[in-house]
Every structure is written in C-alpha cells, then in structure tokens.
Amino acid sequence: MSNYGLKVFDTRGNSSLVIPKLAQIISNGTVTMPNALNGDGTYGVDIDLPGDENINNGDLGMIVQVRDFDWRAIINQFTYATNKYWNMFYGDDNYTYYEKDTTTGIMTAWTPGDLSGGDITEWNPLIKISPIAGWDKYGSSSKAMRIFAAIHYGFLYPYAGSTATTTLYARNTTHTINTVLGYKLLEVQGAIEATTSSKTTPLSWYIHQSTTTKFYVSIVHGDGSETLIGNGIASDTWSWTIGGDTTQQSQRTGATWSCPATTLDPTDAIKLRLHMTLVTYQGPVSGYIGTFITEQLNWSKLNAATWTIPRYVWIYQKFQAAYGYVTSKCYFGSASKEIKITGLSYKPLLHSTKSVATIGSNGVSEVDYVIYMKNYKGN
Amino acid sequence: MSFGLKVKDIAGKTAIITPSISNIISAGTITMPTTLQWNDTYGAEIDLPGNDPYRKGDIGVLITVRYFTYSYTGIWAVVSGGGGNEYALKRFVYITGTTYYTRNDANGAMSVWVPVQSTDTLYNIFPIAFWDTLGQSVFTSVRLFASMCHLCYDASHSVYKEVYTIDDVAYVDYVIYLKNLQEER
Numbered sequence: 359m360s361n362y363g364l365k366v367f368d369t370r371g372n373s374s375l376v377i378p379k380l381a382q383i384i385s386n387g388t389v390t391m392p393n394a395l396n397g398d399g400t401y402g403v404d405i406d407l408p409g410d411e412n413i414n415n416g417d418l419g420m421i422v423q424v425r426d427f428d429w430r431a432i433i434n435q436f437t438y439a440t441n442k443y444w445n446m447f448y449g450d451d452n453y454t455y456y457e458k459d460t461t462t463g464i465m466t467a468w469t470p471g472d473l474s475g476g477d478i479t480e481w482n483p484l485i486k487i488s489p490i491a492g493w494d495k496y497g498s499s500s501k502a503m504r505i506f507a508a509i510h511y512g513f514l515y516p517y518a519g520s521t522a523t524t525t526l527y528a529r530n531t532t533h534t535i536n537t538v539l540g541y542k543l544l545e546v547q548g549a550i551e552a553t554t555s556s557k558t559t560p561l562s563w564y565i566h567q568s569t570t571t572k573f574y575v576s577i578v579h580g581d582g583s584e585t586l587i588g589n590g591i592a593s594d595t596w597s598w599t600i601g602g603d604t605t606q607q608s609q610r611t612g613a614t615w616s617c618p619a620t621t622l623d624p625t626d627a628i629k630l631r632l633h634m635t636l637v638t639y640q641g642p643v644s645g646y647i648g649t650f651i652t653e654q655l656n657w658s659k660l661n662a663a664t665w666t667i668p669r670y671v672w673i674y675q676k677f678q679a680a681y682g683y684v685t686s687k688c689y690f691g692s693a694s695k696e697i698k699i700t701g702l703s704y705k706p707l708l709h710s711t712k713s714v715a716t717i718g719s720n721g722v723s724e725v726d727y728v729i730y731m732k733n734y735k736g737n
Numbered sequence: 738m739s740f741g742l743k744v745k746d747i748a749g750k751t752a753i754i755t756p757s758i759s760n761i762i763s764a765g766t767i768t769m770p771t772t773l774q775w776n777d778t779y780g781a782e783i784d785l786p787g788n789d790p791y792r793k794g795d796i797g798v799l800i801t802v803r804y805f806t807y808s809y810t811g812i813w814a815v816v817s818g819g820g821g822n823e824y825a826l827k828r829f830v831y832i833t834g835t836t837y838y839t840r841n842d843a844n845g846a847m848s849v850w851v852p853v854q855s856t857d858t859l860y861n862i863f864p865i866a867f868w869d870t871l872g873q874s875v876f877t878s879v880r881l882f883a884s885m886c887h888l889c890y891d892a893s894h895s896v897y898k899e900v901y902t903i904d905d906v907a908y909v910d911y912v913i914y915l916k917n918l919q920e921e922r
Contacts (some may be wrong), residue, residue: 379741382874436816446826473823476822485829490864512807656813709811730764
C-alpha cells in the first residue's frame with residue numbers, strides 16, 4: 359500500500375492522500391464503427407496516442423463496450439406435422455461475413471451456403487452469436503490503438519472429407535436402422551457365426567444342379583424410404599451334381615460389382631439383401647434369405663468403386679427319390695465364414711466450426727471506449 | 738471542488754491537484770491459465786497493493802475477453818423439401834474429450850460435469866469474464882475469471898444450466914481500480 363503522498367482533510371477531519379497516478383485515462387468516448395474494411399484488409403478504428411513515439415503495449419490498456427448492434431441470419435421453417443413447425447437459423451448468403459486471421463487481423467469474406475435442397479454443404483446452422491469488442495493488438499508497441507468491434511457468429515460447417523476406403527462385415531446380431539431390421543453391417547469383423555434363413559426344395563426335388571447368390575443394394579433414408587442402387591449384383595453361381603447324401607460348403611469369393619457414385623445424406627444407411635436361387639434337376643426355388651444394414655453412416659458420398667462381396671454358401675442334399683430334397687443357406691459373422699463388402703470407397707461428412715463476424719451497420723455500429731496508459735509522462 | 742493544491746507554470750497557467758476518487762492499481766492483458774487452481778477454483782490472481790485487505794465496495798474490476806475459441810458439432814435431421822432434402826440439426830452435441838465444469842456461485846469451486854451425448858442438449862456458447870469474488874467480502878487479491886460459457890439442458894436432472902470450458906479463453910484485458918486506496922487502517 360502506498361505510504362507517501364500529500365494528505366488532504368475535509369472539515370470533518372476525513373483525510374485522503376494525493377498520490378502519483380499509476381495509470382491515466384488518455385482517451386475515451388464513443389466511436390462509430392465503419393461499414394467497410396480498412397485498405398489493408400483489417401478492420402477497426404485507430405485511436406491516436408499522445409506523442410510521436412511508440413509506446414510499449416504493456417503500458418497501455420483499453421476497455422471497449424458495444425453500444426449499438428444488429429445481426430444477420432436467416433430462418434428456415436420446417437413443417438413436421440400439420441400446423442407444427444420447427445424453426446432453425448442459418449447463415450444468410452445475402453450478407454457478407456468475415457473470417458479474421460488472429461495473427462494479422464486481416465479479414466476474409468465468407469459467404470454461407472444458399473440452403474440448396476439436396477446438398478448439405480449449403481446448410482450452415484447457427485449455434486452462437488454474441489457482440490465482441492476490444493483492443494486489436496499486434497506487435498509490442500503502438501502509436502495508435504485499434505478498436506475492433508463486431509457481431510461474432512459460430513456456424514456449423516459441414517463438408518465432404520477426403521476419400522476413404524473401408525470394409526463392411528456382416529455380424530451375428532441385428533439392429534433396426536431407419537425402420538429396417540437387419541443383421542449389422544459394421545466396419546469391425548466379428549468372431550461369432552450366424553446363418554441366414556434357408557431355401558429348401560419340395561420333397562422329391564433332390565438332385566442339386568446350381569446355387570446362385572446375389573445382392574440387392576439400397577440406400578435407406580432417415581424416414582425409412584429406400585433408393586435401390588444395385589439390382590441383383592455380384593452374382594455367384596456354384597454348380598455341381600453329385601449323387602448320394604452330401605453336404606457341400608464353400609467360401610465363394612471373386613464376385614464383384616461396380617458401385618456408382620451416389621450422394622448420401624448423413625442419416626442414410628446401406629442395406630444389402632441376399633437373394634438365393636437353388637436349382638435342382640426337378641426345378642428351381644428362390645427368394646431372399648437375409649437382410650444386412652449399416653448404422654446411419656454420416657457419409658456425404660459413395661464413390662464409384664468396385665466392390666467385392668464374398669459369401670459362404672452351405673448346401674445339403676438328401677438324395678432319395680420320394681423324400682429327397684436340397685436345402686441351402688449362407689453363413690456369416692466370422693473370419694472363416696463371412697459375408698463382407700471390400701473395396702467400398704466413400705467420403706465422410708465432416709464438420710468444423712466457422713467463426714465469422716459481421717461489421718458496421720450489419721454488426722456493431724457504435725462503441726464506447728476508455729484508453730488508459732501507465733507511466734504517462736505527459737507534455 | 739473547493740479544495741486542492743494549485744500549481745502554476747511560468748506562463749501563469751494553473752492546474753489544481755486533487756485527491757483521486759479512484760486509482761487504477763493494475764491494468765493490462767493477461768493470459769488465462771489452462772488448469773484449475775489448487776482448490777478447484779479457476780482464474781488468474783492479481784495482487785492488490787499492501788498487506789491489508791480491502792473491502793469489496795472499494796474495489797472495481799472491468800474485464801473483457803480478447804481472444805477465444807470453441808467447437809461443437811451436431812446431429813443432423815433430414816427433412817424432405819420441395820427443392821430437395823433440407824437439413825436441420827436435431828441438437829448440438831458436446832465435443833468428446835472436452836472437459837466441462839459447473840461452477841458453484843457461492844465459493845467459485847468448479848466441478849467436472851460429464852454430458853450424456855444422447856440426451857443433454859447444448860443451445861448457446863459465449864465468452865464470459867468477471868471478477869470472481871469466491872464468496873469473500875474482503876480481499877488482498879482479485880481473481881479474474883474468464884471462460885466460454887455453454888448454456889445447456891441436463892436431461893437426467895431436468896435442469897437448465899451453465900457449464901464452462903476453461904481453456905477456450907486465451908487472453909483478457911482488465912482494469913482494477915480502488916477507492917480509498919489511501920485509507921488509514
């Protein structure tokens with residue numbers, strides 16, 4: 359505590375000490391913020407400091423308070439039931455927002471997405487908004503102090519990531535995704551085997567000729583609707599004719615399919631339906647024997663790529679004229695008996711935070727400020 | 738004002754030296770810590786002059802946040818629209834790996850709060866800075882608190898609350914002024 363100074367008394371005997379100032383207000387008032395950037399691409403108002411020499415920033419201080427502001431966003435109203443609405447704010451592409459380089463202070467214009475239907479990267483939801491104001495300080499000393507003030511926004515910024523390749527494995531447990539029940543199709547391989555349902559011939563159809571398996575690939579959307587992108591693809595036919603009761607099983611490999619480039623929404627999932635046609639000398643039977651579905655993928659795109667889809671086929675033949683039959687199914691779930699998709703290429707949907715500002719009449723138009731200086735020598 | 742010391746220069750100009758109502762005793766820019774204090778409170782400590790404590794009413798503090806960061810993500814909802822699918826957010830979600838704290842207003846103690854991703858909802862983020870009195874009435878130092886404040890809904894307790902991340906505000910500008918700096922104690 360200071361123990362020196364001039365003591366001043368009032369008539370009641372109360373005293374105060376007159377002491378040297380530690381800091382002194384050298385400028386204060388109200389400033390109108392400009393509507394445009396400065397010539398060097400930075401933004402703000404410079405307040406001259408006394409004298410002609412640089413002053414150490416450590417001897418300076420500034421407090422700025424926002425007086426008048428406006429903000430720019432646009433609302434989109436979703437109707438989710440009769441007379442029931444869901445409102446959400448987004449960036450407004452009619453206005454210019456600026457990203458600020460925190461090292462140089464240079465502002466770069468950014469235009470938010472235009473809310474185009476079907477393209478998630480054109481949708482930038484607003485999460486935060488607040489006025490900001492302060493001393494825009496660069497370097498170690500100053501002849502003038504820069505007042506920066508703006509409305510600050512945080513927008514979610516979805517974008518397609520780099521191409522990635524993955525393998526999806528059919529697993530032994532089920533889940534319901536986008537209203538579809540199916541065995542899980544995950545990026546991690548399991549160790550527990552499971553089987554599809556089987557196709558079985560009527561009695562007396564007992565001489566196996568061929569078993570054909572193929573897949574139907576759909577995109578299942580968030581509301582349960584589906585878009586078929588692969589119609590009976592990666593077909594594999596296993597032909598053999600053997601007399602007597604016999605069990606034959608084989609990990610069928612090599613069947614491929616050229617997946618077309620397909621735009622995805624974040625809630626989309628991929629569904630595989632496995633179809634089997636069992637042909638005997640007496641006739642064919644066919645139908646779907648299994649459904650597999652991914653989780654909601656949060657991907658932006660399936661790239662055009664060649665998928666390879668192995669499947670493990672099991673066939674039993676009861677070789678008897680009156681009571682003979684043939685039945686077949688597929689195993690999956692483990693590394694030794696598997697159904698999987700390899701070569702799947704996609705682009706993930708990624709998110710970052712876009713921190714931007716609007717300025718002047720679209721942001722902060724007026725501020726109050728105080729500038730103080732330590733070690734002020736005066737004139 | 739009817740008292741003071743009048744000082745003249747050789748040109749005859751005068752100025753009156755008067756007692757200060759308030760004195761700025763500390764000011765500048767300070768880097769905020771990235772961890773809690775030993776007693777689980779948070780902030781930067783600015784010493785006041787002398788050894789005797791000052792009353793709360795004699796101290797004034799102004800703080801503004803100079804630089805902050807934050808991050809978040811969301812769960813999308815896809816809605817059919819006339820011009821193609823439209824995209825909203827079902828909710829904003831917390832960032833895995835980020836530590837969120839609640840703050841006890843009575844004593845400034847911070848407690849870790851772990852959000853439940855599937856139910857707890859975030860709905861605003863903003864920087865906040867203030868003099869944290871830590872529940873005290875006299876002071877030998879001033880605690881500057883500054884962080885990003887997250888407004889959210891804690892579904893498991895059915896309450897709206899404020900939670901804080903302490904490493905998102907890097908710098909603050911501050912001024913501390915004292916009244917009755919020279920008071921005899």
